[in-house]
Amino acid sequence: MSMPPAHRLTEDPWRVFRIMAEFVECFDTLGRLGAAVTIFGSARTKPDHPYYKATLGIAKGLAEQGVAVITGGGPGIMEAANRGAAEAKPKSGLRSPSVGLNIELPFEQKGNRFANVVVNHHYFFARKVGLVKYSMGFVFMPGGFGTLDELWEVVTLVQTERIPAFPLILFGKAHWQGMLDWVKGTLEPSQMISPGDIDLLHVTDSVDDAIQIILDYRRSVGVPDSVPAAFR
Numbered sequence: 001m002s003m004p005p006a007h008r009l010t011e012d013p014w015r016v017f018r019i020m021a022e023f024v025e026c027f028d029t030l031g032r033l034g035a036a037v038t039i040f041g042s043a044r045t046k047p048d049h050p051y052y053k054a055t056l057g058i059a060k061g062l063a064e065q066g067v068a069v070i071t072g073g074g075p076g077i078m079e080a081a082n083r084g085a086a087e088a089k090p091k092s093g094l095r096s097p098s099v100g101l102n103i104e105l106p107f108e109q110k111g112n113r114f115a116n117v118v119v120n121h122h123y124f125f126a127r128k129v130g131l132v133k134y135s136m137g138f139v140f141m142p143g144g145f146g147t148l149d150e151l152w153e154v155v156t157l158v159q160t161e162r163i164p165a166f167p168l169i170l171f172g173k174a175h176w177q178g179m180l181d182w183v184k185g186t187l188e189p190s191q192m193i194s195p196g197d198i199d200l201l202h203v204t205d206s207v208d209d210a211i212q213i214i215l216d217y218r219r220s221v222g223v224p225d226s227v228p229a230a231f232r
Contacts, residue, residue, distance in 0.1 A: 019126060022121055022127075026119050029117065034225050034227060036134050036135050037062055038070040038138050039058065040077070040141065041140065041147055042077050042142060043076040044075075045076040045077050045080070047080070051141055054141070054172075055080035056081075057084065057207040058081070058210050059080065059082070059085045060085065061084075061088075061208075061211040062085070063086075063090055063098070065090070065091070066090055066226060067225075068096060069085035070099040070131060071101070072100070072146075073102035074100075082099075082112055082115045083098075086114040096228060097117050098114055098116045102118060103122075103124060103127050104120070131150065132153075136218060137167040138154050139169045140168070142175035151170075167213045169203075170201050171205070
């Protein structure tokens, strides 16, 4: 058995402190949120795209009901979600928390200007904890590998009961239907998943339906409004 490279012995133990610092900052910041929903989706979606406009509507509708919006903090769908939350006029009269958990990447990712609560991350896994831990529901807009990674991680957490059965909304039937057909036609018959697992996912093309699913769940569990004053 070969010995590990020397740099692992010297660098990895100290890396733990950077990881811990990311968790502490994220938990300290987001721990003050009340009701919150995370919106995932492609960083490549342009402002004139229907999915960008739909995301604006979903985020604005949630924020107006006192629900904070959490995203990965970057462009595309993330920008649309942060923008919708930031431009909303909540019933409290205060600006709603529009949370961006940004990640350092060599391309694509740059923080958008609409997030008014920002936490910067170096590690993907630390960022994903923040995207999940403080939300009571999840909206998955069309996206690529990153969105798929986030989708199946959250579905697995619900399926294994590591988190409650929060609403999991797939927006855009045309985008998601092929994947869902494969799951239903391949994974379920081969018993790779249990019958009914696919029903954890709500599929819709309606902005109003997406908002209502979240608000109905919130009402059923009694989660209080997010408090913008806590982030001043």
